[in-house]
Amino acid sequence: MTEVIRHEVPIAIRALKTANIYEIRNGSHILVDTGMSPASLDFLMERGVDLSQIDLIILTHLHVDHIGGAQAIRDKYGTPIAIGRNDAERIQRIKDNKDEFGEFLSRQLGINGTPHEILSKIVDRHSVLDNMSLYHEIDIDKKLDGGETFGNDVEILNNPGHSPGSISIHLKENGSLFTGDHLLPGITPNISFYDEESDMLGLYITSLKETLKLDAKMIYPGHRDPFAHGNQRINEILDHHRERLNEILSVTGDWSTAFEVASRIRWSRGRTLDAMNLMEMNFAIGEAISHIRYLDSSGYVDKKENNGVVMYRALTANGKHRLIL
Numbered sequence: 001m002t003e004v005i006r007h008e009v010p011i012a013i014r015a016l017k018t019a020n021i022y023e024i025r026n027g028s029h030i031l032v033d034t035g036m037s038p039a040s041l042d043f044l045m046e047r048g049v050d051l052s053q054i055d056l057i058i059l060t061h062l063h064v065d066h067i068g069g070a071q072a073i074r075d076k077y078g079t080p081i082a083i084g085r086n087d088a089e090r091i092q093r094i095k096d097n098k099d100e101f102g103e104f105l106s107r108q109l110g111i112n113g114t115p116h117e118i119l120s121k122i123v124d125r126h127s128v129l130d131n132m133s134l135y136h137e138i139d140i141d142k143k144l145d146g147g148e149t150f151g152n153d154v155e156i157l158n159n160p161g162h163s164p165g166s167i168s169i170h171l172k173e174n175g176s177l178f179t180g181d182h183l184l185p186g187i188t189p190n191i192s193f194y195d196e197e198s199d200m201l202g203l204y205i206t207s208l209k210e211t212l213k214l215d216a217k218m219i220y221p222g223h224r225d226p227f228a229h230g231n232q233r234i235n236e237i238l239d240h241h242r243e244r245l246n247e248i249l250s251v252t253g254d255w256s257t258a259f260e261v262a263s264r265i266r267w268s269r270g271r272t273l274d275a276m277n278l279m280e281m282n283f284a285i286g287e288a289i290s291h292i293r294y295l296d297s298s299g300y301v302d303k304k305e306n307n308g309v310v311m312y313r314a315l316t317a318n319g320k321h322r323l324i325l
């Protein structure tokens, strides 16, 4: 009989407030995610968790609000840390070149048309840059490819999209799925960019369709409460992206940068880009980039480069060409 215990730990991201850490006990004792800082350890110990008994830490993905306590547990008890292979490799790139992330972010925002004044403020105040030490210090022991099993019924599934190496943990016996930020209730997981080319939204849509096949009975997300009816939530998220892709096509009649696209469309709750704070703007520009790259790799837009800036144009003007996912 597999036992699942949820710990909702406070994090320093105002929009989210908390992140979930789960214990899975099925003969072995697995910790899924670790909050945003080493303070998560104290939080778990106050709740009576005996961290010395944890056999393995599995990180659902590389974001700072999921990996923060992992290395502190490893340092103290030698507990091995596992994460998806592509996320492990992204972390290694950051370790190898400490300026890489900031340079990459600047370059990507720049070639996608973000005005310099906004770009420099986003890069200056980016939450990942504030938490860089988490990446520099973490030691990854296992790189997960999907298909691995731990204990009786724990299976790793590869779900790239929200990050390049996002994984889910499937309890096959009772149909439970620990999704990290691959599936969340009430929040559409952010889909952004991690390199110059990859179609992250395409990967995400493929992963959502794979998850649909599992027909999971219970979803244990990285934030907020666990929920049933996972397939209903997947279909809502697919609908959301379909609508956003169609809206983007409808505002890309003339050659436009991803930043211009971001400033023309309505974001959640009807908001516009200029009403957002810098972090929200960063997310919105990232979303615009991932959506327009999807449209590009699916043949819905043309792409050209002009003075170091990438521009796109809908192949059928005025969004008349409705797209089907």
Ligand SMILES: [Zn+2]
Pocket: 061, 063, 162, 181
């Ligand atoms: Zn995340």
